[in-house]
Amino acid sequence: MRKHITGFSNPTVKYLRSLRDKKHRKRAGQFLVEGLRLLEDARASGPVPRQLVMAQGRDSHALIDQLESAVESAGGEVITTTPDILSKITGKSNAQSVVGVFDEFETGLERLDREAAAIWLVAQDLRDPGNLGTMLRTGDAVGAGGLILIDDCADPFSAEAVRASMGAVFTQGLAQARWEDFVRWLRAGPGQLVAASLREAVPYRGAAYEAPCFILVGNESQGLPEAYEAECDLRVTMPMRGRADSLNAAVAGAVLAYEVLAGVDQVSGGAR
Amino acid sequence: MRKHITGFSNPTVKYLRSLRDKKHRKRAGQFLVEGLRLLEDARASGPVPRQLVMAQGRDSHALIDQLESAVESAGGEVITTTPDILSKITGKSNAQSVVGVFDEFETGLERLDREAAAIWLVAQDLRDPGNLGTMLRTGDAVGAGGLILIDDCADPFSAEAVRASMGAVFTQGLAQARWEDFVRWLRAGPGQLVAASLREAVPYRGAAYEAPCFILVGNESQGLPEAYEAECDLRVTMPMRGRADSLNAAVAGAVLAYEVLAGVDQVSGGAR
Numbered sequence: 418m419r420k421h422i423t424g425f426s427n428p429t430v431k432y433l434r435s436l437r438d439k440k441h442r443k444r445a446g447q448f449l450v451e452g453l454r455l456l457e458d459a460r461a462s463g464p465v466p467r468q469l470v471m472a473q474g475r476d477s478h479a480l481i482d483q484l485e486s487a488v489e490s491a492g493g494e495v496i497t498t499t500p501d502i503l504s505k506i507t508g509k510s511n512a513q514s515v516v517g518v519f520d521e522f523e524t525g526l527e528r529l530d531r532e533a534a535a536i537w538l539v540a541q542d543l544r545d546p547g548n549l550g551t552m553l554r555t556g557d558a559v560g561a562g563g564l565i566l567i568d569d570c571a572d573p574f575s576a577e578a579v580r581a582s583m584g585a586v587f588t589q590g591l592a593q594a595r596w597e598d599f600v601r602w603l604r605a606g607p608g609q610l611v612a613a614s615l616r617e618a619v620p621y622r623g624a625a626y627e628a629p630c631f632i633l634v635g636n637e638s639q640g641l642p643e644a645y646e647a648e649c650d651l652r653v654t655m656p657m658r659g660r661a662d663s664l665n666a667a668v669a670g671a672v673l674a675y676e677v678l679a680g681v682d683q684v685s686g687g688a689r
Numbered sequence: 690m691r692k693h694i695t696g697f698s699n700p701t702v703k704y705l706r707s708l709r710d711k712k713h714r715k716r717a718g719q720f721l722v723e724g725l726r727l728l729e730d731a732r733a734s735g736p737v738p739r740q741l742v743m744a745q746g747r748d749s750h751a752l753i754d755q756l757e758s759a760v761e762s763a764g765g766e767v768i769t770t771t772p773d774i775l776s777k778i779t780g781k782s783n784a785q786s787v788v789g790v791f792d793e794f795e796t797g798l799e800r801l802d803r804e805a806a807a808i809w810l811v812a813q814d815l816r817d818p819g820n821l822g823t824m825l826r827t828g829d830a831v832g833a834g835g836l837i838l839i840d841d842c843a844d845p846f847s848a849e850a851v852r853a854s855m856g857a858v859f860t861q862g863l864a865q866a867r868w869e870d871f872v873r874w875l876r877a878g879p880g881q882l883v884a885a886s887l888r889e890a891v892p893y894r895g896a897a898y899e900a901p902c903f904i905l906v907g908n909e910s911q912g913l914p915e916a917y918e919a920e921c922d923l924r925v926t927m928p929m930r931g932r933a934d935s936l937n938a939a940v941a942g943a944v945l946a947y948e949v950l951a952g953v954d955q956v957s958g959g960a961r
Contacts, residue, residue, distance in 0.1 A: 461932065547819065551937045560930030581937070588932055622951055656950060658832030660733065660860055665823045665853070668943040671936070675944045678928060679894055 418489070421473070422498040425505060429496065433470065433506045433518065439572045442521065448574035450517045451507055456484055458584025459517065465491045466517030472500040481515055488517075507576070521574050524593045526565070526602045534562030535628035535681045536674055539610075541596070541645060542636035543666060546571040550581025551667040552634070556589045557582075559674045562629070563590025567599055600648060603631065611677070612641055613669050614652035615662065621653035621673060626680040634670040690761070693745070694770040697777060701768065705742065705778045705790065711844045714793065720846035722789045723779055728756055730856025731789065737763045738789030744772040753787055760789075779848070793846050796865045798837070798874045806834030807900035807953045808946055811871070811882075813917060814908035815938060818843040822853025823939040824906070828861045829854075831946045834901070835862025839871055872920060875903065883949070884913055885941050886924035887934065893925035893945060898952040906942040 422429060435441035436449050447467065450456055456466065457480060469488045471481065485495050504510055531537065538556045543549050549571045553564055564573070570593070571578060579586050594602070603610060611626065612633040633649065635641030640663065646652060655664070655672060664672070694701060707713035708721050719739065722728055728738065729752060741760045743753065757767050776782060803809065810828050815821050821843045825836055836845070842865070843850060851858050866874070875882060883898065884905040905921065907913030912935065918924060927936070927944060936944070 458932070551940060554933060554937055555940055557931030557933050558927075558929050558936050560928075583933055585931065585933065655830075655947070656832075657830050658950075659829030659857065660730070661826060661829050661855055661857065663855075664830050664943070665826055665939070667937070668823060668827055668940055671940040672944055672947045675927065675948075678930075 418494045420494060420496045422496055422502060425502060430498070430502055430506060433516070436518070437508055437576065439575065442572065442574055446521045447518050448521055448579070449507070449576060450519055450579055451576060453478070453480060453515055455579065455584055456515060456517050459519065459587045460484065460487060462584070462587035464519055464587060466493060466519055468494045468496060468518040470496045470498060470503065470506065470516045470518070472503045472514050473497045484515075522591055524566075524591050526592045526594050526599065529563060529565075529590050529592055531562065531606055531608055531629045534560060535630060536561040536677055537563060537565060537629060537631045538670055538674065539565045539567060539599070539631050539633045540570055540666075540670075541567040541633060541641060542639070543570045543634065544637055545666075546575045546578035547581045548637065548665070548667040549573055550578040550586070552670055553578070553582035553585040553589050555667065555671040555674055557585035559678045561589065561674065563592065565599060565631070566591070566593045567596050596645065609651060610649045611651045611653065611673070612646055612649045613655055613673060614641070614646050614649070615654065616646060616652065618652040618654040621655045621676055623680065624651060624653050624676075626651070626677045628681045630677050630681065632670060632673050632677060634666050637666050690766045692766060692768045694768055694774060697774060702770070702774055702778060705788070706780075708790070709780055709848065711847065714844065714846055718793045719790050720793055720851070721779070721848060722791055722851055723848060725750070725752055725787055727851065727856055728787060728789045731791065731859045732756065732759060734856070734859040736791055736859060738765060738791055740766045740768060740790040742768045742770060742775065742778065742788045742790070744775045744786050745769045756787075794863055796863050798864045798866050798871065801835060801837075801862050801864055803834065803878055803880055803901045806832060807902060808833040808949055809835060809837060809901060809903045810942055810946065811837045811839060811903050811905045812842055812938075812942075813839040813868070813905060813913060814911070815842045815906065816909055817938075818847045818850035819853045820909065820937070820939040821845055822850040822858070824942055825850070825854035825857040825861050827939065827943040827946055829857035831950045833861065833946065835864065837871060837903075838863070838865045839868050868917065881923060882921045883923045883925065883945070884918055884921045885927055885945060886913070886918050886921070887926065888918060888924065890924040890926040893927050893948055895952065896923060896925050898923070898949045900953045902949050902953065904942060904945050904949060906938050909938050
């Protein structure tokens with residue numbers, strides 16, 4: 418189905434624009450993906466947008482043409498509009514030439530197959546959507562199964578998180594859970610819970626990591642609650658040679674994830 | 690000296706507000722630091738603000754009182770104003786209760802003592818101020834000597850970079866240089882130039898790192914120019930198990946920096 422929109426007050430424009438807001442995303446169960454590169458990443462991983470919104474008069478582009486066909490074959494809608502209206506939808510003065518609307522994914526813990534990957538990332542109360550997207554991107558790089566969001570994390574479907582994930586939001590598993598529910602699920606099967614900590618911890622380098630290893634990263638300013646650290650099977654420290662006693666949350670998670678990857682590879686003889 | 694400002698159109702308010710803009714910062718040679726925590730970090734490292742701007746009617750706070758005394762002893766100015774004017778200065782609706790104005794530092798390569806540290810971070814054309822601040826923070830953590838900015842990087846004195854650095858902008862050395870000047874300086878003394886690369890590279894884990902090691906990280910979308918990679922003494926690869934072929938720039942720099950730190954420690958018997 419095709420549609421052309423020229424009016425700023427068109428209800429579709431209002432709806433799409435509302436998806437910039439978390440409350441409206443949750444109500445609608447849909448989110449926006451901006452830019453051809455991310456839309457291509459999505460397509461390579463499976464999902465096709467329900468709607469594709471493009472600025473009229475764009476240069477012809479083979480990839481956009483393919484995307485259009487895919488959306489129409491899947492029963493979706495292709496919308497053309499003016500660059501100004503597209504900017505209004507994305508809130509950016511220099512809007513990308515194409516925006517897709519996707520259904521949000523289910524994010525129940527029970528959907529994760531913990532034994533399908535050696536590494537899982539777990540974020541607790543992570544408030545910065547850029548950090549969250551960066552953790553998804555790192556998860557993709559280390560072959561993690563996915564990212565589990567504990568307590569009040571940023572929304573992984575926000576434009577900033579999707580952009581920082583560089584498409585990994587479409588390839589990494591995603592689950593959201595309260596801490597108690599996560600622990601109950603974790604303890605019902607194999608899984609080592611690991612966190613960086615300043616208390617009773619061993620050096621992170623060469624520690625006894627075991628797959629599936631769940632790497633827990635805490636809130637940007639508060640770190641992990643003490644009770645959460647206490648629940649961990651392994652607490653590790655990273656060298657801190659300067660004045661500060663912590664790293665950026667996404668950086669800490671990545672340094673740890675690459676160390677776990679090396680440890681797990683060694684155990685399995687590098688066969689993974 | 691003390692001053693109280695009540696008018697939005699006061700020239701001091703206009704001046705302070707202008708420091709949010711890079712062009713004005715460069716012209717004035719000054720930058721803003723928002724929030725008590727960052728101002729305390731600065732004080733612990735040495736520099737005292739030229740001006741301290743506070744919202745009137747704030748709760749009394751021992752640390753702010755000490756900061757006030759330090760500014761006045763150093764011949765600086767303490768300015769009180771309304772919360773609304775402070776918000777206008779910082780551009781944030783929910784402004785921090787205190788803002789400091791600092792002189793920008795000198796950033797010449799010749800000021801760096803390369804043998805004072807085993808690790809140096811080098812960013813090329815890094816456009817995201819958050820990434821740049823995060824690299825400063827990581828540099829502090831691994832005991833790096835500083836961050837060298839090549840080509841057209843984001844401004845390390847922007848509010849976002851200062852915030853992401855968590856105070857490391859005051860402890861890490863900072864230099865800005867064109868590539869040719871950097872290479873000339875680098876080759877005039879000891880120093881190994883290392884970058885993550887997909888071309889003719891060895892595994893990053895356990896590679897032959899040598900102090901002082903200069904870790905080069907490229908632009909967020911383009912990576913490093915081929916000629917820059919060719920100049921490196923060591924090119925290393927990190928595992929990429931997923932769909933993507935790269936990490937976030939600040940993350941890649943950190944994973945590499947922690948690996949170099951482990952390697953350099955091993956060579957020196959962990960004595961550093």
